[in-house]
Amino acid sequence: MDDERTYDASAFPRFAVTVDLAVFTVRDDALQVLLVRRGQWPYEGMWALPGGFVRADRDANLDRAAQRELWEETRLGMHALASADDKTIHLEQLRAYWRQGRDPRPGQEVATVAFLAIGPDLPEPTAGGDAAEAAWRPAVDVLTERVALAFDHRQIVRDAVEEVRRRLEDSPLATQFVPREFTLAELLHVYEVIWGETLDKRNFYRKIKELGGLITPAGRQTSGRSGRPAKYYVRSGVDVLRRPIHRPESSAKQAGLWDER
Amino acid sequence: MDDERTYDASAFPRFAVTVDLAVFTVRDDALQVLLVRRGQWPYEGMWALPGGFVRADRDANLDRAAQRELWEETRLGMHALASADDKTIHLEQLRAYWRQGRDPRPGQEVATVAFLAIGPDLPEPTAGGDAAEAAWRPAVDVLTERVALAFDHRQIVRDAVEEVRRRLEDSPLATQFVPREFTLAELLHVYEVIWGETLDKRNFYRKIKELGGLITPAGRQTSGRSGRPAKYYVRSGVDVLRRPIHRPESSAKQAGLWDER
DNA sequence: CGAATAGTGTCTATAAGACATTATACT
DNA sequence: AGTATAATGTCTTATAGACACTATTCG
Numbered sequence: 001m002d003d004e005r006t007y008d009a010s011a012f013p014r015f016a017v018t019v020d021l022a023v024f025t026v027r028d029d030a031l032q033v034l035l036v037r038r039g040q041w042p043y044e045g046m047w048a049l050p051g052g053f054v055r056a057d058r059d060a061n062l063d064r065a066a067q068r069e070l071w072e073e074t075r076l077g078m079h080a081l082a083s084a085d086d087k088t089i090h091l092e093q094l095r096a097y098w099r100q101g102r103d104p105r106p107g108q109e110v111a112t113v114a115f116l117a118i119g120p121d122l123p124e125p126t127a128g129g130d131a132a133e134a135a136w137r138p139a140v141d142v143l144t145e146r147v148a149l150a151f152d153h154r155q156i157v158r159d160a161v162e163e164v165r166r167r168l169e170d171s172p173l174a175t176q177f178v179p180r181e182f183t184l185a186e187l188l189h190v191y192e193v194i195w196g197e198t199l200d201k202r203n204f205y206r207k208i209k210e211l212g213g214l215i216t217p218a219g220r221q222t223s224g225r226s227g228r229p230a231k232y233y234v235r236s237g238v239d240v241l242r243r244p245i246h247r248p249e250s251s252a253k254q255a256g257l258w259d260e261r
Numbered sequence: 262m263d264d265e266r267t268y269d270a271s272a273f274p275r276f277a278v279t280v281d282l283a284v285f286t287v288r289d290d291a292l293q294v295l296l297v298r299r300g301q302w303p304y305e306g307m308w309a310l311p312g313g314f315v316r317a318d319r320d321a322n323l324d325r326a327a328q329r330e331l332w333e334e335t336r337l338g339m340h341a342l343a344s345a346d347d348k349t350i351h352l353e354q355l356r357a358y359w360r361q362g363r364d365p366r367p368g369q370e371v372a373t374v375a376f377l378a379i380g381p382d383l384p385e386p387t388a389g390g391d392a393a394e395a396a397w398r399p400a401v402d403v404l405t406e407r408v409a410l411a412f413d414h415r416q417i418v419r420d421a422v423e424e425v426r427r428r429l430e431d432s433p434l435a436t437q438f439v440p441r442e443f444t445l446a447e448l449l450h451v452y453e454v455i456w457g458e459t460l461d462k463r464n465f466y467r468k469i470k471e472l473g474g475l476i477t478p479a480g481r482q483t484s485g486r487s488g489r490p491a492k493y494y495v496r497s498g499v500d501v502l503r504r505p506i507h508r509p510e511s512s513a514k515q516a517g518l519w520d521e522r
Numbered sequence: 523c524g525a526a527t528a529g530t531g532t533c534t535a536t537a538a539g540a541c542a543t544t545a546t547a548c549t
Numbered sequence: 550a551g552t553a554t555a556a557t558g559t560c561t562t563a564t565a566g567a568c569a570c571t572a573t574t575c576g
Contacts, residue, residue, distance in 0.1 A: 014275035015317070017359070017372050054359070056276065056370040061360035096357040096374045098278070098315070099322035109317040111278050111372070113357045170431070170505075185528075202530075203566060210564085227527025228573035243564080244431075244505060446555075463557070464539060471537085482547095488554025489546040504537080529572070538563070545556070 015098075016110045019066040020051035020153065022094065022160035023074065023117040026177050030138045031164070031194050033157055034125060035147070036073065037133035042104045043150030045132070049157070050074065051112065066091055066115040073134070074125050089119040090176035094160055102152055114156045116163060118176040165194055169244040172214055175235035181218045183230040184208065197248045207245060213238035276359075277371045280327040281312035281414065283355065283421035284335065284378040287438050291399045292425070292455050294418055295386060296408070297334065298394035303365045304411030306393070310418070311335065312373070327352055327376040334395070335386050350380040351437035355421055363413055375417045377424060379437040426455055430505040433475055436496035442479045444491035445469065458509045468506060474499035 023034035035047040050073035059065035070076060076089050094114040103110035125134035141147045142157045149157065167173040168191055175182070177190045184205050192198055208214060218232040284295035296308040311334035320326035331337060337350050355375040364371035386395035402408045403418045410418065428434045429452055436443070438451040445466050453459055469475060479493040 014369075015278045015315075015372075017276045017278070054276075054372075056361065059361075062357060062372075093356050095354050096323060098374075100317065100320075108275075111276075111315075111323075111374075113359075113372075166501075183528085200567075202568080205529075207565080225527080226525075226575050228529075230528055240427075246565080444555085461540075463541080466556075468538080484547085486554080487548045487552075489556075491555055507538080526575085527573085531570085534567080536565070540561080543558080548553080549551090
């Protein structure tokens with residue numbers, strides 16, 4: 001029905017487009033997601049994902065809109081020299097969400113494009129703009145409905161968590177949860193926390209090092225702490241792991257449980 | 262900046278939202294994508310992906326809008342009993358696309374949600390509605406720019422092809438390219454065509470059968486043709502392969518070439 | 523020199539890759 | 550019987566999984 005593309009600006013219901021960010025970090029041995037408490041109707045007083053309207057006049061594209069919102073909400077973002085800063089946030093699109101009435105505001109329909117944002121242990125957020133509050137919450141609290149979210153944000157978090165868990169297997173996503181320079185123990189910790197499984201350190205280290213292009217030694221070592229110093233590594237190049245890092249059976253099952261809709 | 266969610270229907274630029282479909286099938290030993298020739302400005306006379314505006318009043322959600330467009334453009338779609346019909350189309354969201362001015366029509370911004378649609382060797386499309394023409398084209402012709410597409414549809418096809426190639430590895434997506442009942446040779450053919458690589462039949466058959474839950478014997482066999490009859494299988498349950506089907510090195514490299522932006 | 527943490531090494535089991543032969547239908 | 554196609558088996562190599570000891574720093 002190509003005629004539906006015919007130019008007629010008023011022929012079809014118009015949408016507002018928002019971006020919503022599922023910002024994850026690993027803190028206190030848990031996968032945590034950044035939430036803001038809404039200051040107005042609708043869903044006033046409820047927790048929600050940070051996000052906001054795409055400004056067609058200000059934002060060059062969806063990624064930029066997401067970056068802007070991330071910056072405005074958390075003062076975190078993508079810096080000019082990504083590899084040179086420990087506060088760089090990894091950002092990628094998850095998918096778009098819309099169904100009739102997913103936003104209760106009358107007179108408009110709101111479609112949202114959800115983004116996955118990941119960073120190393122991030123500073124305590126400061127409630128920005130009109131948000132009444134901003135805080136890290138364990139992702140499980142959202143998944144288990146101990147924390148209720150506005151709109152369809154629980155579904156977004158569900159999808160985002162499942163995506164994160166899946167992508168630890170076949171992408172270098174885990175390295176986005178740690179600082180630019182990290183130890184193997186820190187990387188292992190990310191996997192264990194997100195999968196909710198303990199992994200064998202020896203097999204894990206071997207696997208990581210055999211995967212060419214995932215990490216490279218940074219030369220430096222930890223110091224000051226008790227015990228043998230740990231070598232630092234930095235992430236290197238690859239964006240697909242030729243062989244996946246398998247998550248244990250039980251973890252996959254747990255993910256299945258979490259993902260029930 | 263939660264205040265940006267404040268209800269004010271006129272405060273922000275409004276969008277039109279479209280869905281665009283990258284419909285793939287395997288025909289004539291090639292991965293082919295369904296294109297329509299545009300009947301009007303903009304991009305009149307150019308090939309484009311089928312798609313159209315989301316109608317907030319008619320479409321319950323994005324998937325439904327995509328289904329509707331698919332039906333209107335190709336007379337194909339999701340039937341009530343999916344598993345009982347050979348013409349069922351597998352549909353899933355790819356991602357959303359928008360950047361300033363991606364649609365040249367003045368007075369509005371158009372964001373699109375791209376869908377991946379996959380079906381068994383589909384009938385020749387009939388040009389529906391206002392489309393001047395509808396045809397299957399080899400995906401490579403689009404990737405190599407032998408066929409120019411309207412809007413940013415070449416990018417969408419690129420992303421879609423890469424997604425298809427990737428997902429053959431760790432999902433049962435290949436079974437969506439074949440009829441409900443299929444032979445192992447047909448399934449192998451899908452992999453070979455999409456990856457552009459010949460695979461070892463013996464290793465492939467073993468791998469497929471070892472993967473529990475991917476396929477189940479249908480009981481029936483081919484007949485009429487010369488040679489030993491082939492057993493029919495049907496796809497069964499799983500949506501993630503616990504161990505991926507590896508594509509050969511060279512195929513991955515080729516994908517890299519194709520994906521250059 | 524003991525405590526704490528990091529970093530290997532080895533054996534076994536499973537899966538992948540290379541390769542050729544047997545099986546079953548049709549004409 | 551011959552031809553065409555399907556299906557399977559075996560050997561080798563690579564990777565994953567289970568498991569325990571050695572190495573290096575600090576106080």
